Amino acid sequence: MFLKSIKLLKENIPSSKKYPFSIPAISGMDELRLTSPVTFFVGENGSGKSTLMEAVAYQCGFNTAGGSHHLYNPRSSQSDLGDYIRLGWMPKVKNGFFLRAESFYQFASHLEELSEDPLSGDVFGAYGGKSLHEQSHGESFLSLFLNRFGSKAIYLLDEPESALSPSRQLTLLRVLHDLTKNGDTQFIIATHSPILLGFPDADILSFDDEQITKRTYEDTDHYQITKYFLENRERFLEELFKEE
Template identity: 35%
Template sequence: MSRRSGRTINLPAPYLKRIWLDPLQVHDREVYPFCLPIFPDDFELNFEAAVTIIVGENGTGKSTILEGIAALAGYDDAGGGKGYMPVDHSEAREKMGGQLSKALRASWLPKITNGWFFRAESFFSVARYLDKAARDAGQVGPDFLSHSHGEGFLRFFEERCQRQGIFIFDEPESALSPARQIEFLKLLRRMEESRICQVIMATHSPLLMAYPNASLLRLTRAGLEPVRLRETDHFKVMREFCDDPDGFIDAALDQQGR
């Protein structure tokens, strides 16, 4: 349970129920990110499970959607929790992700602003920010950077991601070996079983996509659609590789050279 505005929140996740695009707030369809095919006038995304996983090729808009959701929750789009601003990028935000957050609308039950937005690409900036904030307060910093990249990720997840809130992960597997990805799956299980954590994640890892009970969505240039693990391009490619590693690599390199 958690307290917010003087009352106890004991409802289970998911707390963010739905997001949609307000066409009245989209003033120029030629401007990024509204020019992306994933944002038609009737764009809508429903969250029916505590864990939602979004998959898709680079450039389809996965990170863009996560940034918009993070902004709705009050998080900085470089990562962190509410009130954190690890990177001064206000100008870039206004030009890009900020426009999306202004046009997005959300349905909550209830509105939750506790949690974290994790971005692999900005992890070091956020970790340094946390250390400095702790020192400024006369405390000992968490010092996530004293570990290897992957160990730092896992320690960060263990310490920050099991409280009540909404947690947004953008490619958390980027520094995790397959064994460490399994450890991350165990963390997801604990978060789900707590019933107080909502997870929205974008990933390229078939291991993470296989998390049971998750709502798995595929993002293509035509929009979002439910998908099964075995139907994803990521799984198909890895299956072909595992069936015949040498033949797969030879064929891929031959095709690249043509």
């Protein structure tokens, strides 16, 4: 554990009506205490989880377009919330990575450009030795997890399941286990996946209900809806498709 807390600097907020402070979970935030090597952010789209994730990445010094400290898109290296939070470290680490699923293609293109510069060395060595554009979306994600991720670092993953099949989500769970078992690696993950949320002893912070609250795995909508659907598929679909 390195990152211990995320505090909203309320005294610096210009207006509660201005984005992102118009998001209830953000405006109502005070200080989040992180107590597990793996913390999940859950909530509906627009609930603020990705906004906070981006702000944490900004304060870590990562490119908010995705990646680590490489500045490959200056216009995407800012955060609406980043200057209004304070991170509590013990100790602070500089190593890590911000995976942003929606902009991973741009990150892969950045690596492609670097590889054409002879002074850049083996650019793809940390990604399985192969261009990310020459792999499927899911394969490129796994190459990142299996080759780029290591100990003594913090990793921020925004919806990593978007490119992963259920079996590959299980592979990611194994990566989380192997990297956190010695207590020297930390993950914060925004996700909708009931598979990833099943990681043992993780903290789950929900951004729904206009505040950030801690939930158990079984209390999440992700678990309850998936469980009900799998156990009552025909009835569920009959109700869903019923004509008014």
